[in-house]
Structure formats: C-alpha cells, structure tokens
Amino acid sequence: MKIFIAGIDGYLGWALAQYLTARGHEVAGNDVFLRRAWVAEVGSDSALPVYSIEERAAAFEAHFGKSLNFRQGDLLDYDFICNYLADFKPDAIVHLAEMPSAPYSMIDQKHAVLTQQNNVIGSLNLLWAMKEVCPDAHLVKLGTMGEYGTPNIDIPEGFFEVEFRGRKDRLPFPRQAGSFYHWSKVHDSNNTMFACRIWGLRATDIMQGVVFGTRIDEMGDDPRLRTRLDFDQCFGTAINRFCCQAVIGHPLTVFGGGKQRRGFLPLRDSMQCLTLTCENPPQRGEYRVFNQFEETYTIHELADLVKEVAEEAGLNPVVHCYDNPRQELAEHYYNPDRQHLIDLGYQPSHDVRAEVRIMLADLMPHKDRILAKQAILVPDIRWDGSRRRSEVIDAEPIKS
C-alpha cells in the first residue's frame, strides 16, 4: 500500500515510517519539525539523540534500500498538502501531525490558541485536501483515550446504544477531555466524523493510550534510525519519563496519589495497531473509532514497576508523589473497550517489564543528556494558568 504519514519526523511518525517500509509498504511523509522546536522551547531535549532529517534519510536509505519520500511543509499550508497528496496518491494517510501535549496547551493563552489552531485547522485542511485530491484514501487519524475523560460508565469505542425516556438511538459517546490539547482532538474527531458523513470519506479515529518505548526491532542498531524520547513535563509521558528519571537517580515523579488509571501501550504495539488499521480499511463513508491500548494501569503501579526493573538493572530509584499540577480525578472508575483491534488481529505484547528493561538499556548510554536537563523534571505548568513547581507530597525513603 501507499501510506502517507503526516508528521513523519515525530516520536510515532519516524518509527512508523520504518515499520511500514519493513513490511513492504511504500511510505511518504511531511513535517516542519515543530516537535523539535517545542521541546527546545520548554527547555528540554530528547534523551536519545535526534539526527537531522538528512541524516535520518541517509540511514533510512542505507537500511531499507529505498530513498525516503519526504517534503518539508505544514498541514496549515493547504496548497502544500494538496500538491503532495496529489503527487503521492496514497491509499492511507496516518495523521500524526498534531501538537500532542496537554501541559503545553495549558501554559497560557498563546499556547492554547497555538494548539487548537494547529490541530483543528491542520486537520480540517487535511479533510478538505482528501476530498479534493484523494477521496478514496483511508484517513487514520490519531485521537487519544483522553478524549473520553473518566466517565463513571464503561467507555465503548466511539459510539453507544442509548435508551432515553423510552426511545433508542446509536449516538457518539460523550467526550469529557481534560486539557485544551485533549479538546482539540475531540474537535478533530467531530470534524472527521462529519466529513465522512457528507463527503463519503473513510476514516479510522484512533483513541490511543499513552505510548512508551525507545525502539522497535525494525530500527536495527543505527542510532540515526532511533526515534526521539522525551522526558520533560510537556512531551515526556509517564513510563518514558520514569525510565529517564530512574537512569539518573531522580525520584520518579508521580502526580497526585498516582491512582489515576489510564490505557498504555508499547511503541511496538502502537506500530502493530496502526499498521493493522491501514491494512484493513473501512468502507467509503464509514467513520469508525478504535480504542488502542495494551492494558490499563494506574500511574503508581507503573512507577513501581519501573522502579523494580531498574533495581534489577542495578539502579536505586525512589518513587515520589508530587502535588498534581493537572486537574483530574484522583480516583475513578475506568473500563474502556478495546475489542475492534483485537478483532483485526492485534496481539497485545503484555510484557511491560521486558519493554522497560530494553528502555533502561537504551537510555543508560545517554545518561548525560538527561542529567543536562534535570532542572525540568518536576512539573510547574498548572491547570489554573499559573506556574509553580510541584511539591513532594509523599516521599518514599531512599534505600541505603
């Protein structure tokens, strides 16, 4: 298949380009390197070195025997994306070109506007470009499990049967997102659902859990093929951040009591799922939603797991709870479905420990890169729009 990746230089995009190419698909993609700029803006850097796109392309060609079909440009540039799609003629488009951070979107008015502007208008441009240029292509759009929030009922995959005052209908499941970033994804889901209905586009909207991992097997040992790995408060997600902290001996930063439960999945599972989705497109006019995660865990469970694996690796980490800079429920019911991908053949890896072991081994050689940025490991972006470094509210004693 011909698969277009919007945001091919990012954490998922760069891995997916390799995974799909290794499976024999023809890949193309765009990027404007905003992720690189945003991480620098918040004072951080990827724990694993990120090479220039020219170096990445050279390694890609050496490893896969194909040149990387890449153009620098933005979904906000409508003519650019129309032209690129018209030239490439994709069967599927994986849309990974959104600003992906909740805290970044909550910094201030400018960052909230940047987030919704980039995500909503970029995605709207992509829908229009598909309608104009490749209406038969399949849009695989990355949403987030965070769109649903934490309702007190089971979370189905996008739609549910409702009975209300004696009448029934099948309706979109209500969204209760927790940041301007998460809401931007809801807005995009709504626009996408609508475009499928009126224009007969086909789309799969991926409500993805939190991804962790430093590599997929397809990358081999060339460091230029490795994907980025962020550990700051904005772009570093829970397990990735915990592993980086463990490597330098910084307390693992659990926000609040850590009883928040979320869906997680390793990078390799994300690649497996996105590929299964591309290879099994819906009908024209169909808008379907997949919940994509390996399993649900509480944040504290995961911190404890990283701690144990780190101890086996000879490290001596502690887990500290910090007052939560976010506004989210401390404890809640959480039972999301994830049957659609299983039905397509998704085999969850079910071994977080093994993945964390690989991550720690990958990160140890880059300890100095993390140490250089350790000042930004404790969060200070608060949901009320202020900045205040979180305090430790529950400190685990350090073993002697």
Added chain:
Amino acid sequence: MKIFIAGIDGYLGWALAQYLTARGHEVAGNDVFLRRAWVAEVGSDSALPVYSIEERAAAFEAHFGKSLNFRQGDLLDYDFICNYLADFKPDAIVHLAEMPSAPYSMIDQKHAVLTQQNNVIGSLNLLWAMKEVCPDAHLVKLGTMGEYGTPNIDIPEGFFEVEFRGRKDRLPFPRQAGSFYHWSKVHDSNNTMFACRIWGLRATDIMQGVVFGTRIDEMGDDPRLRTRLDFDQCFGTAINRFCCQAVIGHPLTVFGGGKQRRGFLPLRDSMQCLTLTCENPPQRGEYRVFNQFEETYTIHELADLVKEVAEEAGLNPVVHCYDNPRQELAEHYYNPDRQHLIDLGYQPSHDVRAEVRIMLADLMPHKDRILAKQAILVPDIRWDGSRRRSEVIDAEPIKS
C-alpha cells in the same frame, strides 16, 4: 447590570443593546463589521437599511439618552478584548461574535477554515480574557439548536442521565451537528464547559433556535435603530427569507420536502430570553445549557403560514420545494426540551402570525432593495462542496 455584547453590530447584537439599555442595564460592545462584509461577499444586502455605526450611535444617544459604549475590534485580537473587558468590568458578557451561517461555512476550504478559525479561536480568546480580567463575570454564549442535530431520542438541555451496561452517569448530550459552522459551535461549547470546570468561570450556553423578526418595540420608529434583516442563502434564515420573498412575489424557497422540524423564536423572544439569562446568573464554576426557542415547526408549515399572512396582506405568494442543497434528514423525530428558560420566567409569545404581519409591513417599503438582489434567492451552495442552483422539485400552482 453591566453587560458586554461581543458582536454588537449584528442582527441580535444591535437589538440586544437597545433592549438591555431600555431595561436600565449599562451596555458596551465591540464589532469589526464582518457580518456586513460577508453578506456583501455573497452578493446580497440587508433588506432593511443598515446605517453606519456612527449613525447608529447618534440615534442610540438621541433615543436612550446615553452614549453608545463601542470599540471597533476583534475577539481574534487578544490584547484588544482583554483591555476592553478590563476597562468596562462587565457583570455579564453576551457572546454574539461568531460567524453564524451554515452554507457560508460549506462553500469551500477557505470558508470552512475562516469559520472555525474565527469562532473557535475568538471564543477561546474570550475565555482566557475572562479568566485573566473578569473571572466573576457570567458568559452568555450563543450556541445553536443545530449542535444537537436530529437524534431519534428527546433532546435534553445539554446533559442527560445515562444508564449503560448497568452503571449510571450524568454526561454531556452527544452532538451531531450538520455543517462546519454548527460544529464550530460544538467546539466552543466544549471549550466553554472545560473552562468553567478548571477555572471556575460561570457560563450559560444558549442552544438557540432559528430567530425571525424585523424589530423589537424598544427600537421605536427611527430607521437607524432598526436591526439588519438578511434574505440570502447564507445569512437569511427561513421565516426572514420567506417574508422577503413574499414581498417581491418570488416563490418561497422550501429546501427538500420541508418536513425538517426545527425550533424557532421571534427576535423579541430571543431578547427576552437572553435578558432573563443575564439577570439570573449561575454559580461560579457552573456551566449550564438552555435550549432557547418558542416552539418547533416544520419548514413547510412556516412557509404555508407566511403565505397565508401574506395573502391577507394582499400579496399573492406561492411555495415551491427545491432540491435540498444541504445534507440533512428529510423526516425525523424531534422533541427538544426548553424548560430551563420557562422556569426563569420566559413567556413564549406564541403568535407567529402577528410577528409575520409586522415583518411584512416593515419589509414592504424596502421591496426595491430585495428586488435588486433577487438573483441570489435560490440556493447554490451544496454540502458536497460544489455550486449548483437548486431546481424546483414541487411547484405550487400560481393562483390567478
């Protein structure tokens, strides 16, 4: 109370400024005259003359004995709106500054982007400005009944009790909007709900039906105080358009079979409801939703009603059905609640005929203005992104 009107030069804004002032409230407001520009862009003009803001302000001062507190500026200009709100210190803000047309938002990519950009970013700026400058003020935000679409179950006011797989929760009612404009309003509703939750803002989100009418009593007889009245396919809503058509002897343009049912209300009811809402604010942190309409009617019922009243006035109109340029259900269940405003004292006027009689009398002297733009009375903006003038699919014979 001190009430700020965003979009004070528009159809509702200009009427509301007068209605609130007549009730003794202190009013201020902004506008950048985009509605005037958009109506001109689609080749039309208001049936009632629209005077310059200077002429309007002079008439306002002559009639109400107060100068009009007005500044030209845009919600997209964050500093402008912060400064204005900081200076005025409103108790309530009525947000009427959105692009209000479904067909306009469906013209092409540029118009869809303009719509979501203007509405989503403008509203997001307003939320941030309130948080920074007047967090205790009450936001009265104009949504639309169109956010809900036409589900096969009753439509509550914003939220409903759900039972799903044996568990219960109170959740936002799912939205199924029918244009990029209507979706922009859903996006704004979601951002507003979130801002109330995290910042403790207070807001009432008005899901308003289709407004019709040429005047409110508070305007008196000065033509400079009259509000605009559009009749084109983008900004002319059903009854307003039918009255203008009846006045010049053009067939009343019903889209499809006319069995679509919607909520409608006269301009004077809209003013009554918005004022009741301002005068009865919610608690800090509360986000409440009011469905605001007088009654539901089918489009064909209303066309027939306008026809009958027009015949009484000596006109000789016919009703024609045109192939529907929109994508919407031809027939559907429709039973929305509207109890919240009734509980606050809303007294629905319940006399559409009387209102139409006034409208026809107001419009007759401006027959030539409508005749000058009659070329744009039949719609050609289609939901598939093309332009094609609708054909008559059911023509009523013209009486001799």
